[in-house]
Amino acid sequence: MNITEINQKLRTQSPQEIVTWALENAKKPVITTNFRPYEAAILHACTRVENDLKVIWCDTGYNTSYTYLHAEELISKLKLNIQLYVPRQSAAHRNVVLGIPGLEDPKHSLFSEQVKLEPFRRAMEEHQPDVWFTNLRKGQTALRDTLDILSVSADGVLKVSPFYHWSDQELNNYLEIHDLPNEERYYDPTKLLSNRECGIHK
Secondary structure, three states, rough: OHHHHHHHHHHHOOOOHHHHHHHHHHEEEEEEEEEOOOHHHHHHHHHOOOOOOOEEEEOOOOOOHHHHHHHHHHHHOOEEEEEEEEEOOOOHHHHOOOOOOOOOOOHHHHHHHHHHHHHHHHHHHHHHOOOOEOOOOOOOOOOHHHHOOEEOOOOOOEEEEOOOOOOHHHHHHHHOOOOOOOOOOOOOOOOOOOOOOOOOOO
């Protein structure tokens, strides 16, 4: 059975059923999070199946105070096995020598490399996952519209997005049913626009 056929089959499954299927076929699974809106859903769905699943958090250092408090709440509530990765240079240092370049600034690619791409590569190199849970959803960006519940990263890692076909309203219902918080005041300085990719998902 190829990945297209598996995706068609998984569309009839619940997120936890998708997670269960993926974990049965995984040797070194991880989940990545940035604690943006609706991340509580994927974290809950995955850790209810495997409570010690490694949760990679690449913290840019530029999150809002609301996002950091949200992260602490979820880490405690779900007892997350957080694997924290941060840039090699502090935000305070970078603000002096580079600042936060706009999208048209040639330095923006360097900024993205420093605060997100390098920490992410470091995390993936250290953990060497074969299955990567993520909360990608259809309708977020043009690239993500070409994916599905299952997709394969440029490095050959199987990406699993259990909520890929879910709407915001369906996710709101999920959070309410499971008494999970949400965080709408998230800020990503590498994307700046909600429909722009940061470079991790390619």
